[in-house]
Amino acid sequence: MLYMAVAAGSFRRYATYRAATAAGIVTNTVFGFIIAYAYLALWDQRPHLGGYGPAQALTFVWAGQALLAVAMIATGGLSELQERIRSGDIAVDLYRPADLQLWWLAADLGRAGIQLFGRGVAPMAVGALAFPLALPGDPLTWGWFLLSALLGVVVSFALRYLVALSTFWLLDSSGLAMISGLSCMFFSGMVLPLRVFPDGLSDLAQLLPWAALLQVPADVLIGARTGGALLRGLAFQAAWAVALLALGRLLQSAATRKVVVHGG
Template sequence: MGVYWAIGVRSFRRFSTYRIATASGAFTNTVFGFILCGIYLTLWHERPGLGGYDVADALTFVWLQQGLLMPIGIFGATTTIELGERVRSGEIAVDLYRPTHLLLWWASVDLGRAMFQLIVRGSAPLLVGALVFDLTFPSGVLTWLAVATGLVLAVLVSFGFRYLVALSGFWITDSRGMEHVALVLSSFFSGMILPLVVFPGWIGEFARATPWAATLQVPIDIWLGRNPGGTGSALLFQLGWILVLLLVAQLATTVATRKVVIQGG
């Protein structure tokens, strides 16, 4: 496993070189955080206790959401976009020649990326939000450990789905169309547009059962202590989707590498 740890560390260092892009992104997330706070304050003024959240919970959701968009990869992530491009161009052949596992290689790369984005870009909007608004923070060491675990699991769930999207290029030649479809699904079902707890009836139940809910809504609810079945069930929900997605990803990797048409070479 030492090689995969080294890959993750190098990925962390790689993304740490993009300082201006990181600062610009954090600034953008902060601006959108204030815009969304204005919208949420109006909404919760009209509907107090909407979705079981109070005003502090709703505002905390905004700043956590803005801080987690890039680490989780809601809009897609550079690592899996690169993988899709490598499949399309034929450079994936180089990856297949490496004495490493393709899935573990790219998972390590993505975890390194996510850890940098989480520590640097993710913390900045939350810090600004906490200085301006009265936000909700976890209390107790065990809660913080649960939050950290939930965030790592969220990244892995997101990676599993994004990896499958990238691998679709083995069969449809170009995965960019699938990336756009994935963006729409992730935006709606993750809680990026609105917290999934405000979705009514069967729509809300369905949205909260999807893997995208495990990427944003679930870790934020762990932070807020608002998981209906408790923190343990929330973590098990994430872990279940990780197992499903990674098993499917491994199967797809095996099938794709047995019979491959390399595009561009």
């Protein structure tokens, strides 16, 4: 119940930023149009690039814009946690009768929930009105997509949590967060679907954890993953989520074994 309350509080907190949400919707929609027309030009030359048809490629674009803020694809860290570690306020968090990792995971899930309703649904709806998208008509497929997106958010959090914990040693982890964010943009499929990459790079990229953020959920949405491939994709996401959360717990244990607050 504690972590549900944390998630609900985070949801309400981000829901108050209406102007920021509206600005984000406009930004995602504008960039969606720019990328969509670039994809149209590319797929006009190679209609089956990466195994996608033009409608599937356009759907991939708008799925990316819908999940950009939900999974924090362009963000490499947890800025608020990083600042609390740097300033020493993390000592207060460690005194709380709650697990540090679960607390921040719950807060991140609450943030992702409001972003899904705000910056997720609206750009996708605009894209569906403006372009012939390959959206599923089966409600079950939408359910699998939402589950896949949820797993992607957990993997994203686990990656960003590791970056944030590095602040215990680096004090300023903004550089590492920038590298992580750039890696996420490239290897998640946000720049181009990973299936479009050259064979060797494509195979490698689809094994990395960043593929769980966008590539897998988008493939589920456009019907590129069904049956066994769907289950393997969800298992891939779940495996990375468990592995990265476990690694985060080990790093957290090492970091909090002895905490020295600045100033004494």
